[in-house]
Amino acid sequence: MEIFDYDNILLLPRKCRVESRSECDPSMQFGRHTFKLPVVPANMKTVIDEPISEWLAANGYFYVMHRFDIDNLAYAKRMRDKGLFVSISSGVKPDDFKVIDQLAAEGVGADYITIDIAHGHAESVRKTIEHIKQKLPSTFVIAGNVATPEAVIDLENWGADATKVGVGPGKVCITKLKTGFGTGGWQLSALKWCARVATKPIIADGGIRDHGDIAKSVRFGAAMVMIGSLFAGHEESPGKTVEVDGKLFKEYYGSASDFNKGEYKHVEGKRILEPIKGKLADTLREMREDVQSSISYAGGTKLADIRKVNYVILGGDNAGEHLLM
Ligand SMILES: NC(=O)C1=CN([C@@H]2O[C@H](COP(=O)(O)OP(=O)(O)OC[C@H]3O[C@@H](n4cnc5c(N)ncnc54)[C@H](OP(=O)(O)O)[C@@H]3O)[C@@H](O)[C@H]2O)C=CC1
Ligand SMILES: Nc1nc2c(ncn2[C@@H]2O[C@H](COP(=O)(O)O)[C@@H](O)[C@H]2O)c(=O)[nH]1
Numbered sequence: 261m262e263i264f265d266y267d268n269i270l271l272l273p274r275k276c277r278v279e280s281r282s283e284c285d286p287s288m289q290f291g292r293h294t295f296k297l298p299v300v301p302a303n304m305k306t307v308i309d310e311p312i313s314e315w316l317a318a319n320g321y322f323y324v325m326h327r328f329d330i331d332n333l334a335y336a337k338r339m340r341d342k343g344l345f346v347s348i349s350s351g352v353k354p355d356d357f358k359v360i361d362q363l364a365a366e367g368v369g370a371d372y373i374t375i376d377i378a379h380g381h382a383e384s385v386r387k388t389i390e391h392i393k394q395k396l397p398s399t400f401v402i403a404g405n406v407a408t409p410e411a412v413i414d415l416e417n418w419g420a421d422a423t424k425v426g427v428g429p430g431k432v433c434i435t436k437l438k439t440g441f442g443t444g445g446w447q448l449s450a451l452k453w454c455a456r457v458a459t460k461p462i463i464a465d466g467g468i469r470d471h472g473d474i475a476k477s478v479r480f481g482a483a484m485v486m487i488g489s490l491f492a493g494h495e496e497s498p499g500k501t502v503e504v505d506g507k508l509f510k511e512y513y514g515s516a517s518d519f520n521k522g523e524y525k526h527v528e529g530k531r532i533l534e535p536i537k538g539k540l541a542d543t544l545r546e547m548r549e550d551v552q553s554s555i556s557y558a559g560g561t562k563l564a565d566i567r568k569v570n571y572v573i574l575g576g577d578n579a580g581e582h583l584l585m
Contacts, residue, residue, distance in 0.1 A: 274559030429467035455481020493534030
């Protein structure tokens with residue numbers, strides 16, 4: 261198997277088919293909705309909060325609210341009152357099952373539920389998917405996180421509508437160091453490996469450091485890309501603002517860090533400071549332009565055209581040109 265990651269792959273251009281990058285359409289359908297970009301901010305406490313989720317939903321972007329210290333039912337009702345789609349996260353515990361029961365009983369429902377646990381290839385996830393599908397049959401269920409084709413096959417067979425791939429590639433992740441497991445350092449080839457067997461959409465989660473990594477994710481099979489660190493340092497970001505030597509930063513911590521958990525138990529995440537980089541809307545606009553540009557280099561007009569390009573692996577044992585035959 262070829263092993264590579266975002267920093268040692270480059271995509272190869274094909275003859276341009278547009279006169280302006282504005283002709284390239286980076287939008288995509290995911291579930292029942294169409295979104296402006298194949299990008300979603302990570303469902304983490306220092307990345308998304310209620311105002312950001314409202315803004316994203318109202319402006320044509322996908323969002324996944326985090327699941328920590330939040331009343332999901334009340335949150336879902338507030339989104340419904342504003343006429344916005346509901347996309348929440350769930351754990352796999354009895355309390356999470358109760359929330360699903362309440363969403364069903366009160367007719368609030370949810371458009372998307374993301375089951376997001378550290379080791380998503382687990383019986384607990386099978387039971388949670390089963391429960392959601394029984395109580396809220398029209399909800400689009402995203403399940404993860406996983407790292408192997410076997411896991412993607414199981415989650416799909418258990419009823420997941422999409423799977424989330426990425427164990428350990430995140431910027432504030434220390435799973436690789438603490439456990440010796442994961443896709444940290446080879447996330448992009450793990451994505452390729454998983455995408456070969458997937459029959460439903462994959463969300464590539466973690467490891468995105470530059471906007472060009474979005475196109476690389478799409479090339480290797482992602483329908484959607486989940487991003488934490490690149491979104492964490494905005495003026496609106498929920499992390500605390502910290503001043504160091506006169507420069508402003510936002511804190512960004514892992515969901516499995518002691519900062520998120522409130523205790524030092526099964527810690528697989530850390531806290532870092534991200535330099536503040538302006539408004540979220542400006543970053544999203546720039547990302548959209550960059551993905552439009554990626555589509556044009558792919559010789560296409562739509563997102564899926566990125567899947568058709570060849571690529572080169574730079575350096576290492578797998579170096580070389582890889583042509584689609
Ligand atoms: N994408 C990634 O690489 C990772 C992401 N995370 C993020 O951090 C969040 C919090 O993670 P964390 O507090 O560690 O755990 P979770 O909140 O994911 O745990 C959910 C449930 O799964 C159990 N569980 C967790 N890990 C394992 C495992 N390795 N084997 C068996 N059971 C397990 C937990 O029990 P118990 O705690 O008793 O074991 C708990 O009952 C996650 O929801 C995820 O968003 C965390 C780690 C990796
Ligand atoms: N191993 C851990 N992974 C974590 C933790 N908190 C979040 N995450 C994952 O990281 C991505 C975001 O990655 P980034 O490279 O874009 O910053 C996020 O979506 C989760 O899957 C954690 O504590 N430990």
